Structures are given as structure tokens and as C-alpha cells.
Amino acid sequence: MKRRNTPSKEAVLDLLAHTGKAMSRDAIEKQLEVDIDRATIYRVLNRFCEDGIVHKIVAEDGKQYFAVCITSDEKKIPDNHFHFRCTSCETIECLPEPVHFAVPVGYTVERINCVLSGICKDCS
Amino acid sequence: MKRRNTPSKEAVLDLLAHTGKAMSRDAIEKQLEVDIDRATIYRVLNRFCEDGIVHKIVAEDGKQYFAVCITSDEKKIPDNHFHFRCTSCETIECLPEPVHFAVPVGYTVERINCVLSGICKDCS
DNA sequence: TAACTTATTGCAACTTGTTCGCATTAACAA
DNA sequence: TTGTTAATGCGAACAAGTTGCAATAAGTTA
Ligand SMILES: [Mn+2]
Ligand SMILES: [Mn+2]
Ligand SMILES: [Zn+2]
Ligand SMILES: [Zn+2]
Numbered sequence: 001m002k003r004r005n006t007p008s009k010e011a012v013l014d015l016l017a018h019t020g021k022a023m024s025r026d027a028i029e030k031q032l033e034v035d036i037d038r039a040t041i042y043r044v045l046n047r048f049c050e051d052g053i054v055h056k057i058v059a060e061d062g063k064q065y066f067a068v069c070i071t072s073d074e075k076k077i078p079d080n081h082f083h084f085r086c087t088s089c090e091t092i093e094c095l096p097e098p099v100h101f102a103v104p105v106g107y108t109v110e111r112i113n114c115v116l117s118g119i120c121k122d123c124s
Numbered sequence: 125m126k127r128r129n130t131p132s133k134e135a136v137l138d139l140l141a142h143t144g145k146a147m148s149r150d151a152i153e154k155q156l157e158v159d160i161d162r163a164t165i166y167r168v169l170n171r172f173c174e175d176g177i178v179h180k181i182v183a184e185d186g187k188q189y190f191a192v193c194i195t196s197d198e199k200k201i202p203d204n205h206f207h208f209r210c211t212s213c214e215t216i217e218c219l220p221e222p223v224h225f226a227v228p229v230g231y232t233v234e235r236i237n238c239v240l241s242g243i244c245k246d247c248s
Numbered sequence: 249t250a251a252c253t254t255a256t257t258g259c260a261a262c263t264t265g266t267t268c269g270c271a272t273t274a275a276c277a278a
Numbered sequence: 279t280t281g282t283t284a285a286t287g288c289g290a291a292c293a294a295g296t297t298g299c300a301a302t303a304a305g306t307t308a
Contacts, residue, residue: 004275004284025265037287042266044285060237062186062294063265082225087234097225099238101206104219106245110211113184114223114238121230128255128304149294161258166295168256186265187294 003047008036012044013053013068022057022067022083022092057083057092059115065092080112086120093120127171132160136168137177137192146181146191146207146216181207181216183239189216204236210244217244 011034016023023031025041036044045066048054057065070077078098085092092115099114135158140147147155149165160168169190172178181189194201202222209216216239223238 001284002276006275006285008286038265039267039288040286047285058182058184058186060182060235062182062188064186082227084227084231084233095227097227100224101221101240103206103208103221103240104245106248107208108242108248109208109240110242111184112238112240114236116225116227116233116236118232118234121228124230124232125255126305130256130304132257162294163259163296164257171256 003051007034008040009044009047011036012041013048016054016066016068020068020093022065022094024063024065026063028066057115058113059083059085059092060117067092067094070094081114083115084120085115085117086123087117088119088123091120127175131158132164133168133171135160136165137172140178140190140192144192144217146189146218148187148189150187151214152190181239182237183207183209183216184241191216191218194218205238207239208244209239209241210247211241212243212247215244 011032012028015028015031019031025038025045028041028045029036029038045054045056048066049056052069054066054068057067059065065083075096077094077096080099082095082097082099083092084095095116099112101109101112103109135156136152139152139155143155149162149169152165152169153160153162169178169180172190173180176193178190178192181191183189189207199220201218201220204223206219206221206223207216208219219240223236225233225236227233
């Protein structure tokens with residue numbers, strides 16, 4: 001199951017990397033100049049997730065948002081980080097704020113999904 | 125718009141209070157001995173949320189879960205708390221763990237939705 | 249108690265987000 | 279250039295949640 005390079009993959013990843021924010025399939029499809037099928041976009045994104053290139057966030061609107069994983073030392077987003085969803089401009093961004101938590105004994109945490117929502121600085 | 129007491133409301137609230145966990149409409153409908161319509165359950169739950177009796181959590185499965193708000197001093201669940209979703213028994217519970225966070229200047233947080241997922245102590 | 253107002257319910261239709269099946273296309277290795 | 283099969287497009291399917299509307303019933307008033 002070796003991955004192949006395609007225009008669709010490149011276009012989606014370029015867009016995600018360029019905006020630097022988490023985007024929904026909807027937003028991605030709208031912002032892309034090329035026409036890519038709904039199902040294809042989801043498949044591309046899910047493959048990116050499997051490969052650890054992007055990560056998925058589920059917001060309180062129940063929708064999935066995808067953002068590239070930043071590993072470079074410059075921007076430095078911790079592994080477990082909060083996300084901020086602006087209810088005004090409908091964007092989601094990864095915050096540099098790490099999530100600290102403790103769980104009762106016997107519990108094992110495998111994944112986290114933390115979203116703060118409100119108004120971002122551009123909208124306030 | 126004064127609220128009225130109905131068997132449906134009572135049944136749903138009883139169930140939620142009794143289990144003490146966050147439940148989806150699906151789970152609520154299954155566990156109820158009485159038959160209540162899907163739409164009615166959602167309307168009942170959303171009214172409870174408006175009234176501050178229960179709160180809603182959206183998990184990474186994109187589904188809504190509802191749990192009674194615990195205000196009593198005994199159990200004492202903080203306002204902003206983490207939730208734990210066991211991917212094995214498919215339950216969600218409110219953790220007594222408060223969520224601490226900081227956002228960049230200019231950002232205003234209005235709501236939070238934090239879900240940790242993994243294996244609970246009963247399933248491990 | 250009986251009459252009345254209107255919150256609540258059930259049902260069906262609808263919306264939206266996501267996935268799936270399948271035939272077709274195109275990466276890329278041989 | 280050929281062959282293998284990952285990736286795509288399209289439509290259908292699926293799931294969660296909402297909405298419109300007529301029928302029901304809670305609770306108020308007389
Ligand atoms: Mn992120
Ligand atoms: Mn809770
Ligand atoms: Zn904003
Ligand atoms: Zn469990």
C-alpha cells in the first residue's frame with residue numbers, strides 16, 4: 001500500500017500548509033481553485049492523518065477539521081495542544097498552549113480533543 | 125414560554141441522573157423502557173441545556189452527549205472539566221479534573237469542549 | 249368541574265457531514 | 279512500453295440532528 005503523489009494530494013496539502021489553520025472539507029473544497037470530489041478530499045485527508053502529516057480535530061459543531069502537524073522548532077506546537085474556534089470567522093487554529101491533565105488511576109488516555117471557542121483577536 | 129412537566133422529561137432526566145454519565149440520544153433511547161421519539165428526546169435534552177440542568181459534550185465521534193450538571197458539594201465537578209470517553213465501553217464521564225488554559229491576548233473564550241479518550245478503569 | 253391556552257409530542261421529511269461500492273484513471277516500478 | 283494497483287469521480291448510502299405541522303395534553307382560569 002505505497003502512497004502515490006497526485007495533484008489532489010498536493011493541492012490539499014499546499015492549501016492546509018499555506019493557511020496554517022485547521023480547515024473543514026467544506027472550506028478546503030471552496031478555497032481550492034481545482035475541483036476535487038468530496039469523497040476524494042476526505043480520503044486524501046484521512047490518508048494524511050494515517051501518515052501523521054495532519055491531525056484531525058472535531059469541534060462542537062460536530063464537524064471534522066484538519067490541520068498540518070507543525071514539528072519545526074520555530075513555530076513549535078506541542079503534541080497535545082488546545083484549539084481555538086472563533087465562532088465569528090468560523091476558523092480553527094492550533095494554540096501553542098499545551099494541554100495538562102490528570103486522570104483517575106486505572107484510566108489510560110490515548111487521544112485528546114480539546115477545543116476552546118469564542119472570539120479570536122481579529123474578530124474582537 | 126413556561127416549562128411543563130411531562131413523562132418524557134422525567135424519564136430522560138431520571139435516566140441521566142441515575143447513570144451519572146454522559147449519554148447520547150441513541151443510548152438514552154435504548155435504555156429507556158418507554159418509547160420516546162428521537163426528535164422529542166433531542167428537544168427535551170436541548171431544553172435541559174437551556175435551563176442549565178444538563179450540559180452537552182461533543183466527542184471525537186462527532187456525536188452529542190448529555191450529562192446532568194453536578195453542583196452538589198459532595199461530587200463537586202468544576203465548571204470547566206475534562207471528559208473521558210472510553211473507546212471500549214463507549215461511555216463518557218465527567219472528570220473532576222478542571223481544565224486550565226491560557227489564550228493569546230485578544231482572544232475571548234466563551235465555551236470549552238475537552239474530551240480525553242482511551243480505556244477506562246472498568247475496561248482495562 | 250369544564251373551557252381554554254399553548255407547551256409538548258409524534259411523525260415524516262429534510263439537511264448536512266461523512267463513508268462506501270465500483271468502474272475508470274493514472275502513478276510509478278519493472 | 280507494459281503491468282500493477284493506488285487514487286479518483288460519481289452516485290448511493292448512512293448517520294446525526296433539525297424542522298414543519300397537526301394532534302395531544304399540562305396547567306391555568308373561570
Ligand atoms: Mn492542532
Ligand atoms: Mn461534564
Ligand atoms: Zn475570528
Ligand atoms: Zn470503559
